[in-house]
């Protein structure tokens with residue numbers, strides 16, 4: 001598979017943006033993802049974040065998601081009444097699935113997914129984001145990217161991946177993260193410290209995890225036998 005991470009910001013008619021209940025500190029970044037997405041879903045308190053940020057930076061009537069879904073313990077009355085007429089609100093009080101899990105029921109399998117937020121804040125929520133993103137990745141051939149304030153994590157299925165990224169958007173720091181798997185055999189090309197050579201055949205919590213690695217090319221090749229994440233930082237002056 002070839003993933004062009006610059007496509008995060010290019011128009012694509014089958015991309016879903018999921019807005020979690022996380023701060024929108026970088027309106028420009030959020031706005032670029034919003035303009036790219038064809039389907040937009042707010043999770044519960046994510047609607048408050050959208051209303052607040054779009055009021056501050058623009059006109060909230062131009063920022064209407066397709067759905068707001070969740071148990072509605074976080075959405076305010078004000079957000080509810082603002083979005084009530086134009087947006088489909090789905091209240092689902094199931095106590096055995098999170099709002100993030102509920103949102104994927106609305107996303108066709110032929111859509112790529114960009115999750116905005118979910119990597120910082122409460123650690124149980126962060127682990128849940130990584131856990132459930134992988135569960136959904138198993139069902140899809142298209143990527144799920146988790147975009148947070150300063151970096152993007154892309155979920156990779158077993159196989160060979162070519163990741164393209166431009167140095168005007170992405171900084172050099174990156175990681176190859178075997179999260180949710182005991183160990184993985186990974187080979188890479190295009191990183192300063194490539195995996196796969198002597199002493200670096202295996203990656204996992206019992207062996208070695210490649211963090212604080214650096215991009216050495218605008219094309220990165222990753223071959224993995226397990227589901228993993230690859231993360232890369234946004235460039236400082238891009239943010």
Ligand SMILES: Nc1ncnc2c1ncn2[C@@H]1O[C@H](COP(=O)(O)OP(=O)(O)OP(=O)(O)O)[C@@H](O)[C@H]1O
Pocket residue numbers: 020021022043044045046070071073074075097098099100101117118119120121122123125126129
């Ligand atoms: N502090 C946080 N850190 C990371 N992700 C978060 C955080 N808070 C919320 N989220 C994400 O936003 C979604 C909506 O959160 P919200 O606070 O509106 O509801 P919640 O009741 O806390 O979440 P849930 O019902 O899913 O447990 C959550 O499902 C989670 O994916």
Ligand SMILES: Cc1ncc(C[n+]2csc(CCO)c2C)c(N)n1
Pocket residue numbers: 071094095096097098099
């Ligand atoms: C083993 C187990 N742990 C936690 C929960 C609680 N829980 C998980 S998802 C969810 C909904 C949040 O909106 C809640 C309350 C559970 N049910 N089962």
